[in-house]
Amino acid sequence: MAADDHTVLQLSTPSTANLSAKVHPLVIFNICDCYVRRPDQAERVIGTLLGSVLPDGTVDIRNSYAVPHTESAEQVALDIEYHHNMVVSHQKVNPKEVIVGWYSTGLGVTGGSALIHDFYSREVPNPVHLTVDTGFRNGEGTIKAYVSVNLALGDRQLAAQFQEIPLDLRMVEAERLGFDILKTTAVDKLPNDLEGMEVTMQRLLALIDDVYKYVDDVVEGRVAADNSIGRFISDTVASLPKLSPSVFDKLVNDSLQDQLLLLYLSSITRTQLGLAEKLNTAAQIL
């Protein structure tokens, strides 16, 4: 646990200075699911984080699993055998994912954490500790990552301290899927190709409208001009390739014709299939 003694000289290892962590949304989902399914008497769930350390020192947390444990006032018992079984099983599927640390639900670091962290330090050098506040105690779901830093005075090891490290929570993977699906508790139907397209177009349209409105406002002097925004807009407009209308029309029409041909081809194939089916049944009846 963090030693709050201010007289000790803190010698943090240099590697932690630029250490950061990146969390895959699956990990958050997994932790939440485990928390929902925790045993009756358990206050929190803890588990192992799997992933890899990227070349630039970022810890990429990609997977996780819960480890059963019992906790009383001053001691924590982890099911180490379970933990090892799961590691072996996960390694079979994806040998590239190794233990990178452990997680716990709850806000910040608690008393038993140092013990568990000690255990994981024996599994992997410099493990990451992720805390997910499933209780929303601050009114928000706080997710934090820590590493342990040794405090030493001269050669003497005094204590270890949990130091918070920056955590990258950008959920590109989840964005790919669409937050609309993950955000609500129930979705009746997966969006199909064209519905998704429609939503995207509406968003694009809204963005263009925003830009128009901003430019109009600036021109009419309602809003103070911001040079950086102006540059972004001009960059965006400039990124459109400059094509003469005839060349552009040809380009669009050629692509359109390609698509139409493909559409025609697939429709005719389908018609053929339907026809063959009908003929087949007709021939059998005769």
Add this chain to the structure above:
Amino acid sequence: MANSMARSFLQVAATEEVASPLRVVQIEGLVILKIIKHCKEFSPALVTGQLLGLDVGSVLEVTNCFPFPIREEDEEIEADGANYQLEMMRCLREVNVDNNTVGWYQSTILGSYQTVELIETFMNYQENIRRCVCIIYDPSRSNQGVLALKALKLSDSFMELYRANNFTGEKLREKNLSWVDIFEEIPIQVSNSALISAFMTELESDTPVKQCDYDRLQLSTKPYMERNVEFLIECMDDLSMEQQKFQFYYRSLSRQQAQQQAWLQKRRTENMARKAAGEEPLPEEDPSNPIFKPIPEPSRLESFLVTNQIANYCNQINGVAGQNFNRLYLMKSLHDN
């Protein structure tokens, strides 16, 4: 209001009695993420995994899943795989995950999943579990901002036929089964726990444009279309091979019938002669003669599957072409502006 409630309860009770058919597959967001992660990491290799969940009335809830290691053609490793599966189930049960197999998931390339192997796996699962589904995920499609997730099951009439291993034209006609009736696609619902929903709302970035929007507006779908058409052509070849098989069968069948007729004719004239001579007539059938041996009719299963596959490719091409039209017109109007 109370009246309608009562009626709906009655209706529910009524539907419960007749072992309600599977209407909806309800998947947790967690499972979707897990499937996507597994399939994507190993793409283009094809991977599978097991789905765990609950069977509640007409809804099949998929609440968790775990991946299978990539299978190798080795007895020892296969046994190892079975062990892995048991071990994983045991471990997951310990952390209160639903310990009930409801099917499996697999990845696919361009939706080319309609194979005999898939049906065999289905039959294997079906032996143990009354209701099972297969969730198919296509990683190549998701690069275009589409969530290409499908839940499939085999239709009951098809399973009956498959058990009897009888795919002759006559049987199929009896059952009124055509190639569209092999697989049934079940609508998918997604559910998330309130906790996850809260976290996701918290974590959602407030940028107005999401990754999937970028993906969807990507103009270059040519490689995808090209491969789709390539696959379509391959399937066409397969189909014509199957048709040749049938032509061959019908030709030999008609030849055999002609031979039978000729033989019968001969036998009859012979019998006439014998009758005239006052002898016993010979029987009009001779099972030992090779021309009476029935020629086995080739199974139509393969051609059904190929046809299904072709229809699938056509649908995909249509879908993507539709999207491309959208994109092109969008680009055009943007450019005009």
